[in-house]
Amino acid sequence: MRPQFGPIDCTHDQFRPFKPIDCAQNPIFVTFFYISRSALYLTYTPSFTSFCSRVEFKHTISNALAIKLQKLLMLSCHRRILLSKLVHLATDHGLPPNFHSRLCNDYPERFKIVETLYGRALELVSWDPDLANLLPMASSNCDLIVDRPLKFK
Incomplete structure (x- = not known):
């Protein structure tokens, strides 16, 4: 057999x-x-298939949170933010309480923790040009409600 x-x-x-x-x-x-x-x-077994789907779901959420954190670091001035500041912003951005240990260890190609004069900071390792898209420019000939020239530009 x-x-x-x-x-x-x-x-x-x-x-x-x-x-x-x-x-x-x-x-x-x-x-x-x-x-x-x-x-x-x-x-x-059904329990193993549900376990695999939960692991895949957790990986998807973890990847989305890593992208969100990478965008935030790309917006910062020196591509780094103090961990003490990120802890306060974590709940507002949907990050888990242990994001600095979990996300940084899961994605070392994106983040690293560095020592600064002000304390430990999360630093961006790689810049992703796909995440750095500019907003589209507004067209100048858009339909206005009032058909007169704008007073202020």
Whole structure:
């Protein structure tokens, strides 16, 4: 018998659970024996698939927060902000309380913590030109409500 991986529909009568003693407490795979083909199939358990989706969701949120923090550092004057100031702004920007340890360790290509005269600061490591887009210029011939020239420019 050769094991085959992949999602299968185990609701048919031709599948029956196959639980040898050593795989009885396996939290990742469920094994099924395909009766008519004499084949052993493996599929993920529902708890493992929900765990994978939660990990993917956390990674997506972490990446969005890292981009937000990178934009904030790109707006700063010297590409660094004191950690004491960022702690006060963290809740306003949706950052977790441990952002300086978690995000900085997860994204060393974007941030690093440096010592300054005023204390520890978060410094931008790499500038991303895709995040530094300018706002589009307003067109000069836009439709005005009042059709007279502007007094102040």
